[in-house]
Amino acid sequence: MNLISKIFSPTPICAADWSSTCVKDTDVATIQGFNCLFANIAQVIIYFAGIVFFIMFIRGGFSYLTSGGDPKKTAKANSTLTLAVIGLVGVIISFLIITFIGDFTGVNVTEFNIPN
Numbered sequence: 001m002n003l004i005s006k007i008f009s010p011t012p013i014c015a016a017d018w019s020s021t022c023v024k025d026t027d028v029a030t031i032q033g034f035n036c037l038f039a040n041i042a043q044v045i046i047y048f049a050g051i052v053f054f055i056m057f058i059r060g061g062f063s064y065l066t067s068g069g070d071p072k073k074t075a076k077a078n079s080t081l082t083l084a085v086i087g088l089v090g091v092i093i094s095f096l097i098i099t100f101i102g103d104f105t106g107v108n109v110t111e112f113n114i115p116n
Helices: 003-007 033-065 071-105
Strands: none
Touching: 033 071
8 A cells, every 4th residue: 555545545444354353252441452442533534634634725815805905904814824834734744754764764663553
C-alpha cells in the first residue's frame, strides 16, 4: 500500500483485520486493541485538519470579498487566510518529517504496534 492510498483510504485502517488483531477468541478486548484505536484516531485527526483548513480558507476568502475596502476587515481576512495556509503547511510538514524519520531509521513510526 503506497503512502497516498494510506492517507486517503476511506475506511478505517484496521477494519479488515479487526477480529484477528484486536479481539481474540474469547471476544474480550485486549491491549492490542489500542493499535486500531490509535491508527483510526490519527486518521480522523488528519481529516479534521483538512476540514478545518477548508473552512478557515472559505471564511477568510468570504471575509476578504465582503470587506468593502475597510482596512481593518481586509487585514483580518488576510490574517485568517495566512493562518489557514500556515496551519495546512504545518500539518503537511509534520507528516513529512515523521515519514522521513521512518525512512531514514528504517523503523515504521507511522504504525503503532503493541507487542504480544
